[in-house]
Amino acid sequence: MQVLVRDNNVDQALKVLKKKMQREGIFRELKLRGSYEKPSEKRVREKAEAVRRARKLARKQAIREGLIAGPKPKPKKFGAPRRPV
Known part of the structure; x- marks a missing residue:
């Protein structure tokens, strides 16, 4: 997964990354594999x-x-x- 950082705006890039991960279901998968x-x-x-x-x-x-x-x-x-x- 790749996110571009524009104008050194890391906060915006992090927000975009989290949204992409949410859509892909990565957080749900991590929670399920936690135990x-x-x-x-x-x-x-x-x-x-x-x-x-x-x-x-x-x-x-x-x-x-x-x-x-x-x-x-x-x-x-x-x-x-x-x-x-």
């Missing part, structure tokens, strides 16, 4: 994850087909204008 997980616990966890994925997929498909309402749009925030880079 031993019994095979029965692993089966239960994987089954729960599969159910969660299936429900999410069914919910998204139902929204696409118009069977249920989608999420409400978030209100726009009007703050100070962003500075040009």
Whole structure:
């Protein structure tokens, strides 16, 4: 995984790196490997994850087909204008 540091802004690069790692699931993997997980616990966890994925997929498909309402749009925030880079 590679992150570019622009204008010696290490804090921004670190933020980008953490976000990439979060998306890849590295933190979750580290937490799981931190201690031993019994095979029965692993089966239960994987089954729960599969159910969660299936429900999410069914919910998204139902929204696409118009069977249920989608999420409400978030209100726009009007703050100070962003500075040009």
